Amino acid sequence: xxxxxxxxxxxxxxxxxxxxxxxxxxxxxxxxxxxxxxxxxxxxxxxxxxxxxxxxxxxxxxxxxxxxxxxxxxxxxxxxxxxxxxxxxxxxxxxxxxxxxxxxxxxxxxxxxxxxxxxxxxxxxxxxxxxxxxxxxxxxxxxxxxxxxxxxxxxxxxxxxxxxxxxxxxxxxxxxxxxxxxxxxxxxxxxxx
Amino acid sequence: xxxxxxxxxxxxxxxxxxxxxxxxxxxxxxxxxxxxxxxxxxxxxxxxxxxxxxxxxxxxxxxxxxxxxxxxxxxxxxxxxxxxxxxxxxxxxxxxxxxxxxxxxxxxxxxxxxxxxxxxxxxxxxxxxxxxxxxxxxxxxxxxxxxxxxxxxxxxxxxxxxxxxxxxxxxxxxxxxxxxxxxxxxxxxxxxxxxxxxxxxxxxxxxxxxxxxxxxxxxxxxxxxxxxxxxxxxxxxxxxxxxxxxxxxxxxxxxxxxxxxxxxxxxxxxxxxxxxxxxxxxxxxxxxxxxxxxxxxxxxxxxxxxxx
Ligand SMILES: Cc1cc2nc3c(=O)[nH]c(=O)nc-3n(C[C@H](O)[C@H](O)[C@H](O)COP(=O)(O)OP(=O)(O)OC[C@H]3O[C@@H](n4cnc5c(N)ncnc54)[C@H](O)[C@@H]3O)c2cc1C
Ligand code: FES
Ligand code: FES
Numbered sequence: 001x002x003x004x005x006x007x008x009x010x011x012x013x014x015x016x017x018x019x020x021x022x023x024x025x026x027x028x029x030x031x032x033x034x035x036x037x038x039x040x041x042x043x044x045x046x047x048x049x050x051x052x053x054x055x056x057x058x059x060x061x062x063x064x065x066x067x068x069x070x071x072x073x074x075x076x077x078x079x080x081x082x083x084x085x086x087x088x089x090x091x092x093x094x095x096x097x098x099x100x101x102x103x104x105x106x107x108x109x110x111x112x113x114x115x116x117x118x119x120x121x122x123x124x125x126x127x128x129x130x131x132x133x134x135x136x137x138x139x140x141x142x143x144x145x146x147x148x149x150x151x152x153x154x155x156x157x158x159x160x161x162x163x164x165x166x167x168x169x170x171x172x173x174x175x176x177x178x179x180x181x182x183x184x185x186x187x188x189x190x191x192x193x
Numbered sequence: 194x195x196x197x198x199x200x201x202x203x204x205x206x207x208x209x210x211x212x213x214x215x216x217x218x219x220x221x222x223x224x225x226x227x228x229x230x231x232x233x234x235x236x237x238x239x240x241x242x243x244x245x246x247x248x249x250x251x252x253x254x255x256x257x258x259x260x261x262x263x264x265x266x267x268x269x270x271x272x273x274x275x276x277x278x279x280x281x282x283x284x285x286x287x288x289x290x291x292x293x294x295x296x297x298x299x300x301x302x303x304x305x306x307x308x309x310x311x312x313x314x315x316x317x318x319x320x321x322x323x324x325x326x327x328x329x330x331x332x333x334x335x336x337x338x339x340x341x342x343x344x345x346x347x348x349x350x351x352x353x354x355x356x357x358x359x360x361x362x363x364x365x366x367x368x369x370x371x372x373x374x375x376x377x378x379x380x381x382x383x384x385x386x387x388x389x390x391x392x393x394x395x396x397x398x399x400x401x402x403x404x405x406x407x408x409x410x411x412x413x414x415x416x417x418x419x420x421x422x423x424x425x426x427x428x429x430x431x432x433x434x435x436x437x438x439x440x441x442x443x444x445x446x447x448x449x450x451x452x453x454x455x456x457x458x459x460x461x462x463x464x465x466x467x468x469x470x471x472x473x474x475x476x477x478x479x480x481x482x483x484x485x486x487x488x489x490x491x492x493x494x495x496x497x498x499x500x501x
Pocket of ligand 2: 039040041042043044045046047048049050051060061062063
């Protein structure tokens with residue numbers, strides 16, 4: 001059966017892969033290219049563990065053919081951070097928004113899009129945005145707290161950086177622990193209409 | 194979990210897509226839009242097409258608001274529709290319904306055309322298409338064809354689309370100024386509508402126009418379109434509810450009386466049943482959600498509630 005040569009930009013790095021028509025994006029990312037942030041959970045589009053951003057949109061990568069994504073910019077949860085933890089990742093850490101962490105990469109990718117579009121979401125809006133990300137162990141209270149905290153810190157950082165470039169430590173607090181293996185700066189989020 | 198093997202082809206224009214469909218006339222061909230029904234079905238439901246034609250046609254991803262109607266291209270995603278200022282201004286029910294589909298990620302990929310073509314019995318947009326009196330736009334090798342939404346849905350997964358035909362868009366007559374609402378009871382397992390009711394209600398106020406006095410119920414219903422999804426094998430209008438409202442003031446009593454008619458048009462043995470909800474329970478949900486949709490529509494006629 002036919003194979004296709006595709007090019008993806010993953011976390012800022014140009015990657016090439018040869019895929020079958022039926023190969024799913026999540027498998028190309030994980031198995032072919034080694035980007036293991038997106039996890040495979042339900043495989044049916046329901047749990048959101050495989051969420052990555054494709055051209056700025058949070059997408060369940062188990063329900064997209066790799067060949068459909070040819071030419072796209074993909075950002076995984078690991079690519080959200082430049083170095084160390086990004087403010088969203090740090091907030092999940094600080095607020096105990098995870099237990100086993102299986103759902104976390106997907107939660108982070110979805111949260112990233114939410115906060116891009118709505119920097120000051122209500123708790124109800126946070127819950128609505130994370131509806132497609134199922135957590136099997138920690139419950140959602142701390143996750144919602146984490147998103148709220150991240151939003152507040154990002155807004156503060158935004159206010160502060162109004163009159164000059166910031167030093168990159170977005171909320172001024174000390175980063176705890178080593179960050180994930182962020183490979184490169186994430187692409188600019190695409191403007192939505 | 195992989196789909197079975199198939200050949201993938203990409204079409205970058207409507208005519209190219211039609212050519213490919215014609216070329217593979219003897220094969221089992223599926224069109225790929227957002228893929229969010231097709232890809233899961235190819236993984237777990239034994240859908241095994243020989244060829245998948247991926248629609249990659251930017252012109253079909255567009256919202257076009259004209260004087261009295263808005264045309265939404267087949268490849269427009271729910272997220273785009275829900276956020277579109279033009280859709281919110283001209284057919285706000287459609288924006289509200291799109292914002293209720295699935296979850297954020299599904300709304301980023303699923304398309305208006307795919308939703309209608311798939312015709313899942315619990316899909317959300319078919320209810321909005323019926324309640325707004327929309328028309329489905331089709332293209333085939335011989336030209337164009339238009340099918341009113343009321344004639345489009347034929348059953349579970351069955352529509353008026355013929356082999357070799359492409360859904361290119363949907364035309365929604367403007368409903369700005371009318372009360373509207375989509376009230377959905379989400380199925381806990383699938384996310385689709387266990388029951389969803391969409392309503393568009395127009396009233397004849399004394400003052401008319403938009404110089405209304407904000408007096409709730411100050412006018413009678415001149416037209417009501419009410420549609421349900423999830424209850425039977427396809428989305429359906431509820432003519433008995435619509436009839437009960439006509440000529441009545443849009444108040445709590447008339448809404449209750451109209452909602453009580455919600456089951457009148459549906460044979461009890463047609464009601465869908467699954468482990469989460471028996472047909473009988475769906476029938477009860479239908480009345481409750483009809484009442485909720487009409488209450489919210491009435492508030493919006495009165496200008497008390499924000500638009501979508
Ligand atoms: C987890 C999950 C939850 C969901 N929840 C909901 C929900 O709450 N409400 C809801 O309404 N839907 C829901 N859906 C379905 C989702 O909205 C689908 O995306 C949608 O029904 C199909 O649209 P699509 O663009 O993905 O189409 P595809 O999956 O690409 O195609 C679906 C079918 O339509 C045909 N088709 C597509 N486009 C055209 C066209 N232009 N012309 C002719 N034929 C065409 C295809 O050949 C295929 O048979 C859910 C899906 C998932 C995975
Ligand atoms: S693995 Fe993709 S949504 Fe669950
Ligand atoms: S932290 Fe374990 S699944 Fe969410």
